[in-house]
Amino acid sequence: MFQNSRTMVSALVPKIHFRKLALGFVIFFIIAFPILALNLKTINVQVDGKTISLTTVFNTVGQALTYSNLEINSEDLVIPARDKKITKGMTVLVTRSIPVRLAVDEQTLSARTTAKTVGKAIEDLSNRYGLQIKDVDEVNLPRSEALKSQMSIEVRRSVPIVLQADGKTIDTYVAPRTVAEVLKKFNIILGAKDKVSLALNHILAANEQVKVVRVAERLETIKSEIPYQTVTQPGDYPVGLPDKVISRGSNGLQEQTMRLTLEDGKEVDRQILGQKIIVAPTNELISRGAQTTVSRGGETINFQRAYLMRATAYCIPGGITKTGAPVQWGVVAVDPNVIPLGSRVYVDGYGSARALDTGGLIQGNRIDLYMDSEAAASSWGVRYVLVYIQ
Structure with missing residues (x-):
């Protein structure tokens, strides 16, 4: 129990x-x-x-x-x-937020956002994850496009470059790409002969400069003068005297076909493709003195050259010349820039002499002859004579 x-x-x-x-x-x-x-x-x-x-x-x-x-x-x-x-x-x-994929810096980020557009989504995710995406960075979609679920957004970081073409300088930003791609992006079409400062396959880096030089060629027909030539022949008069024109020359006329090369509108080269003479030039014929000897009073005078000079006369008894020699018959004053001091000369109407003196008024083709008397000097006066430098 x-x-x-x-x-x-x-x-x-x-x-x-x-x-x-x-x-x-x-x-x-x-x-x-x-x-x-x-x-x-x-x-x-x-x-x-x-x-x-x-x-x-x-x-x-x-x-x-x-x-x-x-x-x-x-x-x-x-x-x-x-x-x-x-x-x-x-x-x-x-x-509600929607899921999207953002690719940047070779990484893909899966995230959600309440943004309504691609641009706002990029701004939201950049701020949230510290991506520092800039407005100048390139995006595979328009930033204004409406955002959709599972949309893939690709961002390419941009770098600053300078683009020069057609007279304009463009400071811009582009994602790293070849020069050819940049030119295409900015609708710059190259001509067959245009020059680019960098190779077309070169990938641009920050702060690089791309310069496009437009090269053009054009044909021109140009008429121009053909300068006449001067032909000389020996003349029967002393060396040094002015040439004598026997017959005047005249320029000819020619027509040339030219190929001009221009870079950015400026001529850099020209090439003659053909030419023809329309009027031939006529040479100018001149006579040039060739005599180096003259006969005076049965005596042969050899000389290097002759001058036509304005001759005056003076008489200063007891005077001393520029060279220190006493004045006397046969002493003449000259311009040393024309006739060197000490030279032997022969003066028509006066005879043999030595250039030993100078004078303030004796410049250029002038000569002053010493006379033994005032009367002789006065009688000489002023005349033009040939002076032979021996």
Whole structure:
């Protein structure tokens, strides 16, 4: 009998334990329900074009959304902010973010953004991830294009370059690419003979300069004079006297076909392709003195050259010449720039003499002859004579 009593007690223990738990739950619910009821708040969530009524016991917007079944992403835009305390009847606006792929610096980033355009998405992700993408960097899509889910955006970093062409200088930015690609990008079409400062397959680096020189060729027919030549023949008169024109010369006329090469509008070369003479030139014929000897009073005078000079006479007894020699018959004053001092000369109408003196008025083709008397000097006067330098 004792054994049966123990079995009955053991069967009663679980039942008593369950009843205690159930009673505790009922008591907790009775106590907690009023508290929970007092903390319940209902907000209106506008998302995906719908307004959804959401009842929550949480205090902040972020907590309410996190523990809801709305599947809100951390990148979604929430207004008011997620840390804003909830008030009854509050309206919360949720803008869904969409997934995109951004490739930059040879890396691809998968992220979400609420931006509406490609440009705004780049700005958002650049700021968020510290990518420092600039407005001048190149993008594979127009920045104004509407953003779509799973869109792939490719960014190429740009570097500053200088482009000179057609009289313009363009300071711009381009992603590293060949010179040929840059010219195509700016619609610069090269002619067959145009020159470029860098090879077309050269990949541009920062601050490099590309200069395009336009090369053009054109044909021109040009008429020009053919200068006449001067032909001399020996004349039967002393060396040194002025040439005598026997017949006047005249220029000819020729026509030339030229190929002109121009770089940026400036002529840099010309080549004669052909020419023809329209009027031949006529040479000028002159006679040039060839005599180096003359006969005077049965005597032959040899000389180097002759001058036609204006001759005057003077008489200063006892005078001293420029060279220190005393004045006397046969002493003449000359311009040393024409006849060197000390030269032997022969003066027509006077005879042999030595150039030993100078004078303030004796310049150029002038000569002053010493006479033995004032009367002889006066009688000589002024005359033009041939002076032979021996």
